[in-house]
Amino acid sequence: MTAQGRVVPAPADARAEDGRALVIRRLVKEYRPGQPVLRGIDLVVPSTGLTAIIGPSGTGKSTLIRCVNRLVQPTSGEILFRGEDLTKLSGAALRRARRRIGMVFQEYNLVERLSVMENLLCGRLGYVPVWRAWLRRFPEPDIARAFALLDAVGLPGFATRRADALSGGQRQRVGIARAIMQEPEIILADEPTSSLDPKSSVEVMEILSRLAAERGVPVVVNIHNVALARRFASRIVGMSGGHVVYDGPPEGLGEGDLRGIYGGESWLE
Template sequence: MRPAMPAPGPGRPGALVLRGLVKEYRPGQPVLRGIDLVVPDTGLTAIIGPSGTGKSTLIRCINRLVQPTAGEILFRGEDLAKLSGRPLRRARRRIGMVFQEYNLVERLSVMENLLCGRLGYVPAWRAWLRRFPQADVERAFDLLDSVGLSGFATRRADALSGGQRQRVGIARAIMQEPEIILADEPTSSLDPKSSVEIMEILVQLAADRGVPVVVNIHNVALARRFASRIVGMSGGHVVYDGPPEGLADQDLRGIYGGENWLE
């Protein structure tokens, strides 16, 4: 098994730095066991590993949907693990989140779902009356073009296919003007063609806007094809951290277990 990259240090800058991250849902039974990880300022980082190894927990700790038990989550130098209340809400505005099950408001239109990405930036009364600034509306139309949904602005979310819903979810995340994008199994509910298209959109939008993407993904082939870096997890530890071309069969056997499943 190729060893993981060394723990973060002062000479290794990154958009996101995790130090000694631990998460226990039950005392004494950690899901994450002291994760050290640096996410660079650009590119797509794919996190792979078997079910139950802590991939989704890691993503959810980063954006504080889950409270970590111990450790640091340094985002642009600010420790997210220590934030609460208004400072945490401000920090979350800078983190775009793409969910496995889309997390759209089904009865609202595509445009209204996109504008939900601006809720952290507009007064509550504007959001309640759905009176968003014209600049936000124009940007939402541009993003619909970017994700291949031109002409879908007035379509209800519950009338869309899975791939189309995920495109809306990505566009909504970009509407936040994030400094990093987190995606939790964004292709797991999609067919192979839609999965490739979603990964292409994530890579292109992130490159166009100069923000890093962290994707939790089961599909190793997609990770190899689109990631600039792969992090392999097993048993709550990082056991591989390196380029896609360096991920060998022996690494995959170590990550997923067993000897014959690759043959």
């Protein structure tokens, strides 16, 4: 650690073998040949806690998240999830891996014409036969869990409301509950507060961190709001120019680190 509190990330191979949910090694993504967005990312996500990824727009935060769940295909590198390289999976093997990865989207990604309950039960689609999903005949334990999660995210009595009738904060709560319905081994959240007002942003982060902690599920969240990252994360990863330039505790993130991540001086004043 430097005098500014900066922590230089160690290569993934050098870190402790125990307690790792996700190991990313030498990850590169190019949307255009010779113009990498991710430039050899090495990162380890522990099996518990909330990891916040901060950095300016265009630095690769969302691309990193989307490479993990394979919404984006990496150009090269490894993404080891519980010891299995996600970059090498396809077909049924990839679908099985995705069942264990909960995703919370910036724009909610709900089915607008369906009810809140039906959106929550979409989190079980990877676990039930196709005919049950088609007929919307989900097992009673799944329905009971969905009602319990609605209570947990502060939406009791919302089961029959259509998703398009909800506010932004309410939609994001449904998105979090749907991700938990998967019984995931990790949760990825891509800018879950960027479309919300300050009060709703805090509430969503509180719900996300609390539910994940109660279930012992690690969370990786991309977030622009540095104050929220400091408040809720157990670890902060700062990205700039497709590289990891800070990896450490929130209390170690100083002004010098923020200048290195975002550049400039005036925005800190």
